[in-house]
Amino acid sequence: MGLRINDTIPDLTVETDQGTISLHDWIGDSWAIIFSHPKDFTPVCTTEFGAVAQLAHEWKARGTKVLGVSVDGVEDHVKWKRDIAAVGGAEPNFAIVADDGLEMAKAFDMLPAEAVLPDGRTPADSATVRVVFIIGPDKKLKLSMTYPMTVGRNFAEVLRALDALQTSARENVATPANWQVGQDVVVPVAVSDEDAIAKYGSIETKLPYLRMAKLPE
Numbered sequence: 001m002g003l004r005i006n007d008t009i010p011d012l013t014v015e016t017d018q019g020t021i022s023l024h025d026w027i028g029d030s031w032a033i034i035f036s037h038p039k040d041f042t043p044v045c046t047t048e049f050g051a052v053a054q055l056a057h058e059w060k061a062r063g064t065k066v067l068g069v070s071v072d073g074v075e076d077h078v079k080w081k082r083d084i085a086a087v088g089g090a091e092p093n094f095a096i097v098a099d100d101g102l103e104m105a106k107a108f109d110m111l112p113a114e115a116v117l118p119d120g121r122t123p124a125d126s127a128t129v130r131v132v133f134i135i136g137p138d139k140k141l142k143l144s145m146t147y148p149m150t151v152g153r154n155f156a157e158v159l160r161a162l163d164a165l166q167t168s169a170r171e172n173v174a175t176p177a178n179w180q181v182g183q184d185v186v187v188p189v190a191v192s193d194e195d196a197i198a199k200y201g202s203i204e205t206k207l208p209y210l211r212m213a214k215l216p217e
Helices: 023-027 043-054 056-061 074-088 103-107 155-171 193-200
Strands: 013-016 019-022 031-037 064-070 095-098 131-135 141-146 204-207 210-213
Touching: 013 074, 019 023, 023 064, 031 043, 031 155, 043 064, 043 074, 043 155, 056 064, 064 074, 074 095, 131 155, 141 155, 193 210
Parallel strands: 031 064, 064 095
Antiparallel strands: 013 019, 013 095, 031 131, 131 141, 204 210
16 A cells, blocks of 8 residues: 555665665654656656756755655766756755665555665566655654656645645634735634634635635735
8 A cells, every 4th residue: 555645654774875764763853855766867757857957946945855766876876966956957955865775666556565676677577666755853754756667746735735834834814726825715614613713813714614814024
């Protein structure tokens, strides 16, 4: 069975191009994003790593660490980062897990338990290792997204989802479709009108079960 929302992620000790890390210790009190890839030196993944590198200041502003995962070794990761920097125009200073034994891919249910990496493999042999995990400081999975080989991930959406998760956790609210920072939020059903007005100043009742409010600045 795969990881579900609010499951505690496995506390694996993994090798990266920046040394050995324990996942729970690495997360610490931060939010974390783990994004995985089927192979180094592949076109779509190279553009994605470049996009993550470009957003370094955005991750830092949100108290969020990022960690890449690829089922190749450390030496390949080091060489691949040169291509990533050249294409993305930013240094990929985050670590990349060398998951060449598939321990992390299987523990996070990104591949079948019986999966192996054959000699001379292609990215198709590890194609399902293309997932984004957003993890809270409590080490629990808050969101996951799985992509096919041919579709590059939209990291603006990953950033938007991170904002929504952090806002929801901090303010005890929900966010509507396409929500962006600064827009109205959804008042939880369990909160009375009186309590909501006391907290937010005013609410807009669109339906008996859909009430919107603006967060205090």
